[in-house]
Amino acid sequence: MILIGERINAGFKDIKEAIINKDPDPIREWAQKQTEKGATYLDVNMGTASANPDDFLWMIDTVQNEVETPICLDNNKLNVQKLAIPTCKKPPLVNSVLAIDEKMDEIFPTVAEYNASIIGLSQDAGGSPKNADDRMVQAGNVFAKAMEHGLDPDQLFLDPIVMPLKFMQEQAPEILKAAGQYTLFSDPSPHIVCGLSNISNGAKNKSLMDRTFITMLIANGADAAILDVMDDELVNAILTAELMMNRGIYADSYIEAFRG
Amino acid sequence: MDIPKVNERWTSQINEVTIGATADQGGTRSKVITVGGQTTLPGMTFEGDIPNSPVIAGYVSDVVPEWPDFLKKAIGNEINSPTEWAQKCVQEFGCDLISLRLNGADPSGDDKSAADCAKVVENVLKAVDVPLIIWGCGDDDKDAIVLQDCSAVVKGENCLIGSAKESNYKTIVAICKADNHKIISEAPVDINIGKQVNILLQDAGYDLKDVVMFQTTAALGYGLDYVYTILERARMTGLKGDKLMAGPQLADVGGEVWRIKDAVASEEILPGWGDPERRGPSWEAACAADYLQAGADILVMSHPSAIKTIQETITQIA
Numbered sequence: 001m002i003l004i005g006e007r008i009n010a011g012f013k014d015i016k017e018a019i020i021n022k023d024p025d026p027i028r029e030w031a032q033k034q035t036e037k038g039a040t041y042l043d044v045n046m047g048t049a050s051a052n053p054d055d056f057l058w059m060i061d062t063v064q065n066e067v068e069t070p071i072c073l074d075n076n077k078l079n080v081q082k083l084a085i086p087t088c089k090k091p092p093l094v095n096s097v098l099a100i101d102e103k104m105d106e107i108f109p110t111v112a113e114y115n116a117s118i119i120g121l122s123q124d125a126g127g128s129p130k131n132a133d134d135r136m137v138q139a140g141n142v143f144a145k146a147m148e149h150g151l152d153p154d155q156l157f158l159d160p161i162v163m164p165l166k167f168m169q170e171q172a173p174e175i176l177k178a179a180g181q182y183t184l185f186s187d188p189s190p191h192i193v194c195g196l197s198n199i200s201n202g203a204k205n206k207s208l209m210d211r212t213f214i215t216m217l218i219a220n221g222a223d224a225a226i227l228d229v230m231d232d233e234l235v236n237a238i239l240t241a242e243l244m245m246n247r248g249i250y251a252d253s254y255i256e257a258f259r260g
Numbered sequence: 261m262d263i264p265k266v267n268e269r270w271t272s273q274i275n276e277v278t279i280g281a282t283a284d285q286g287g288t289r290s291k292v293i294t295v296g297g298q299t300t301l302p303g304m305t306f307e308g309d310i311p312n313s314p315v316i317a318g319y320v321s322d323v324v325p326e327w328p329d330f331l332k333k334a335i336g337n338e339i340n341s342p343t344e345w346a347q348k349c350v351q352e353f354g355c356d357l358i359s360l361r362l363n364g365a366d367p368s369g370d371d372k373s374a375a376d377c378a379k380v381v382e383n384v385l386k387a388v389d390v391p392l393i394i395w396g397c398g399d400d401d402k403d404a405i406v407l408q409d410c411s412a413v414v415k416g417e418n419c420l421i422g423s424a425k426e427s428n429y430k431t432i433v434a435i436c437k438a439d440n441h442k443i444i445s446e447a448p449v450d451i452n453i454g455k456q457v458n459i460l461l462q463d464a465g466y467d468l469k470d471v472v473m474f475q476t477t478a479a480l481g482y483g484l485d486y487v488y489t490i491l492e493r494a495r496m497t498g499l500k501g502d503k504l505m506a507g508p509q510l511a512d513v514g515g516e517v518w519r520i521k522d523a524v525a526s527e528e529i530l531p532g533w534g535d536p537e538r539r540g541p542s543w544e545a546a547c548a549a550d551y552l553q554a555g556a557d558i559l560v561m562s563h564p565s566a567i568k569t570i571q572e573t574i575t576q577i578a
């Protein structure tokens with residue numbers, strides 16, 4: 001499973017303050033802690049704390065000076081992403097691009113040039129997808145465009161767009177259905193990723209909901225998630241679900257081995 | 261029309277493990293043996309690199325095994341002396357290294373003392389200049405004492421010591437860390453236990469890059485089928501990035517084939533099966549060739565003509 005640590009995000013107060021005060025310590029600390037917990041990528045997002053691309057590059061540098069874990073560049077401006085990609089020491093994961101031709105044509109060449117990966121959203125200019133079929137159409141466009149630009153399926157992370165259960169309950173089965181269909185695009189399939197905490201947005205029992213939904217997503221082919229890697233129960237559930245999908249070899253101490 | 265490339269793309273590399281130490285490296289071997297390091301399955305050189313060919317370790321025991329007479333005859337009188345047997349394996353049979361089994365230590369057999377076993381190891385080390393694989397007798401309690409002494413007399417020689425199981429891994433780790441030897445991790449035809457033993461070795465502070473994996477070898481029927489698929493699956497898992505399964509693999513063909521009736525029984529017992537003097541070595545060669553394809557990096561073998569056949573096979577596929 002590809003675990004993308006969500007914590008270096010200005011949505012969290014300590015990170016927001018760190019960006020405003022140019023204090024590297026909280027960023028270093030979370031880079032270290034999430035890496036120790038087994039994060040495959042570290043999401044870096046400056047949110048509304050700054051509009052200056054230099055601050056984004058500073059965050060990336062701060063992380064890279066602390067750990068070797070590759071970066072998940074989380075910024076909604078593609079021109080900033082294009083600036084950031086070449087500064088990454090290891091091929092980054094670009095988070096994200098909408099299923100809109102001009103946007104994809106803008107970012108895919110840089111992704112290909114730097115052997116990076118990218119999250120393609122199942123969403124176009126028309127707004128959020130309404131059901132599984134909608135998601136399939138959007139993801140299909142992303143997949144076709146990525147192949148056109150010479151990306152390998154391994155460089156593409158399709159996101160079915162997870163929505164809050166509390167407010168859009170009917171979407172959960174549609175998301176799962178769509179994920180299952182994404183696995184059929186190619187063999188080997190592109191990666192299937194989600195922003196997991198969206199499912200529990202605004203709800204109680206957040207951790208339980210995240211944990212339950214990720215195991216269902218894994219059963220439908222998901223192999224990556226942006227999540228709270230500090231949540232041991234969540235990661236344990238993921239490790240277990242992956243074995244149940246026969247994606248690795250079982251050993252009695254599989255949890256300890258991951259933490260080792 | 262272009263035919264699309266269907267080459268498998270593996271993301272990871274099998275660990276490279278070196279056995280033996282030359283004078284420069286603090287040992288006395290004339291050369292070292294390195295196995296592993298590949299980035300693809302056996303023979304698939306168009307998909308990745310295979311930097312080191314599989315090797316053959318000559319089976320040597322401190323006491324004469326309960327083997328059929330024709331096999332003992334094929335090896336020669338030297339079978340009665342572990343040092344002469346080892347020399348013959350290297351000089352005449354062309355083995356790359358020696359796999360020495362201290363069967364004589366078995367408490368239900370000759371029950372030889374640790375000191376006696378250590379003497380044998382010391383003598384074999386002096387008799388040949390190739391790297392050594394050293395096994396106990398398989399009894400955990402006895403091996404704890406025997407291997408400790410045997411390991412000490414070859415300190416600095418970077419031997420491969422067998423074997424660590426769930427039941428005794430702490431002892432083996434302590435011995436091998438003290439004397440700087442490599443470890444064989446053993447599992448009873450069970451890939452899950454194979455992985456578990458590796459986890460335990462890692463937890464005990466032993467570097468998995470110094471481990472050779474061993475599934476107790478089978479030489480017949482379902483057993484062969486199971487072990488073949490385990491070796492293959494372990495290798496693919498290692499190539500896909502599971503660091504716990506990325507070790508080179510060993511198959512004890514010579515230690516197993518001669519225990520099965522089908523390879524050794526006479527024509528009176530198995531009418532129509534042909535002369536066991538031809539059948540036996542063919543059986544050993546067939547098993548070894550199977551395991552080569554499954555992903556074995558070290559083949560322990562005993563019959564000289566089977567060894568010769570597999571040496572040719574290795575040359576052909578490498």
